[in-house]
Amino acid sequence: xxxxxxxxxxxxxxxxxxxxxxxxxxxxxxxxxxxxxxxxxxxxxxxxxxxxxxxxxxxxxxxxxxxxxxxxxxxxxxxxxxxxxxxxxxxxxxxxxxxxxxxxxxxxxxxxxxxxxxxxxxxxxxxxxxxxxxxxxxxxxxxxxxxxxxxxxxxxxxxxxxxxxxxxxxxxxxxxxxxxxxxxxxxxxx
Numbered sequence: 433x434x435x436x437x438x439x440x441x442x443x444x445x446x447x448x449x450x451x452x453x454x455x456x457x458x459x460x461x462x463x464x465x466x467x468x469x470x471x472x473x474x475x476x477x478x479x480x481x482x483x484x485x486x487x488x489x490x491x492x493x494x495x496x497x498x499x500x501x502x503x504x505x506x507x508x509x510x511x512x513x514x515x516x517x518x519x520x521x522x523x524x525x526x527x528x529x530x531x532x533x534x535x536x537x538x539x540x541x542x543x544x545x546x547x548x549x550x551x552x553x554x555x556x557x558x559x560x561x562x563x564x565x566x567x568x569x570x571x572x573x574x575x576x577x578x579x580x581x582x583x584x585x586x587x588x589x590x591x592x593x594x595x596x597x598x599x600x601x602x603x604x605x606x607x608x609x610x611x612x613x614x615x616x617x618x619x620x621x622x
Contacts, residue, residue, distance in 0.1 A: 446518060453486060453526035458545040459552070461533040465540065466549070475534050482530060484576045486523040493519065 440448070460482055464475045497514055533540045556562045 442514075446522070450522050450525065453522055454529055455545065455548070456485075457482060457526045457530040458533060458540050458542070459548045461530060461537055461540040462545055462549045464534070465537045479527070479530055479534070480580075481573065481576055483523070483527055484580050486526060488576070488579060490516070490519045490523060 460478055461475075464478055467474065493514055494516065555565055
């Protein structure tokens with residue numbers, strides 16, 4: 433809405449994303465501090481879910497960039513390639529702000545984040561929309577937890593570090609080449 437349909441440059445997109453992530457971290461802190469049952473473990477859980485959300489957004493962007501390269505069959509020429517170091521830097525900055533605001537919650541109170549907090553609470557208190565909002569939030573949280581468990585299982589199994597157990601069981605001959613009975617997609621079979 434702010435750009436009026438004009439394609440956004442990468443630096444402007446990065447600036448909007450930075451503001452968005454910082455605002456999400458700020459509003460999350462307000463939810464943690466205004467919760468009467470909230471404590472440090474609730475805040476840490478909120479921080480972990482927030483971190484998973486940010487990392488999921490970066491991975492989704494990276495996946496879309498890889499898919500556009502594979503579909504087009506060439507490198508991205510029209511758009512600018514996302515710089516992963518900057519993307520993860522924004523995530524680290526947002527989590528640092530979350531940690532700082534957890535330590536000093538009085539800095540989280542400002543007009544914009546208070547407006548978002550008030551509107552979210554109003555939506556949550558609305559009978560029909562509030563129920564829908566809670567159901568969507570429940571499934572979002574379940575999805576985030578499943579992604580976290582999948583990521584942990586990949587780390588503990590070694591697949592995240594390039595070790596593939598399926599390839600370790602494959603029989604190989606003496607010079608580490610595949611045996612002759614293996615066919616590639618582009619081999620002619622007589």
